[in-house]
Amino acid sequence: MTTLVNLFPIQLHIKNLKDENLLSTDFDIEINKILNEISEDRKLETATGEYSTTIRSYDDIINIPSMSKFKSYMRNHMKQAWADIGYEECGIAIERSWINRFQKGSRLAGHAHGSTEMVMTYYHNVTEGAASISFFNPFDRQTGMAPFKNKVFTYTPKAGDLLAWPGFLWHEVTTHQIDQSRVAISMNVHQGSYTLTDRWVRVD
Numbered sequence: 001m002t003t004l005v006n007l008f009p010i011q012l013h014i015k016n017l018k019d020e021n022l023l024s025t026d027f028d029i030e031i032n033k034i035l036n037e038i039s040e041d042r043k044l045e046t047a048t049g050e051y052s053t054t055i056r057s058y059d060d061i062i063n064i065p066s067m068s069k070f071k072s073y074m075r076n077h078m079k080q081a082w083a084d085i086g087y088e089e090c091g092i093a094i095e096r097s098w099i100n101r102f103q104k105g106s107r108l109a110g111h112a113h114g115s116t117e118m119v120m121t122y123y124h125n126v127t128e129g130a131a132s133i134s135f136f137n138p139f140d141r142q143t144g145m146a147p148f149k150n151k152v153f154t155y156t157p158k159a160g161d162l163l164a165w166p167g168f169l170w171h172e173v174t175t176h177q178i179d180q181s182r183v184a185i186s187m188n189v190h191q192g193s194y195t196l197t198d199r200w201v202r203v204d
């Protein structure tokens with residue numbers, strides 16, 4: 001008998017939350033107002049920036065009033081995700097949360113999230129033909145990787161999907177080619193207690 005052990009698996013968590021109704025119409029009103037108030041200069045800056053042509057708002061977006069239900073759900077989901085891969089009960093800290101609105105032609109070139117332990121992205125507005133996200137195998141070009149040969153994994157999100165993946169994993173969003181915008185909320189999540197009140201925002 002052969003025993004197979006995945007020594008260092010890289011996991012992508014996928015869950016559809018459409019039926020949870022985490023974000024009300026108040027959220028759409030609030031977030032559209034925030035995104036529409038981004039100055040033309042800022043839009044231009046993001047349009048020609050390092051890797052983004054999206055309209056984005058940072059400022060820990062998860063703390064706006066219409067996201068309170070979403071925020072508590074995310075906290076519990078992340079705790080469970082960590083429990084599923086063998087971690088004990090722990091505190092959850094969201095370092096930063098932001099929203100990206102992709103217009104026709106927007107894209108996000110390849111990047112990772114540095115020392116972030118887990119990245120979560122929730123797809124709020126996604127219609128047929130919206131841009132997909134690709135994750136790249138960190139073992140690419142490494143020889144002797146027979147079980148892990150896939151170079152890239154591409155996922156086309158559906159409305160209500162929540163993805164979670166480790167922050168070191170390189171990923172990109174292909175060019176958005178349809179007129180309907182694509183709205184995604186992303187969070188950098190850490191495990192444990194963070195007391196740097198100027199920087200860390202605890203969900204609980």
Ligand SMILES: [Fe+2]
Pocket residue numbers: 111112113171
């Ligand atoms: Fe990212």
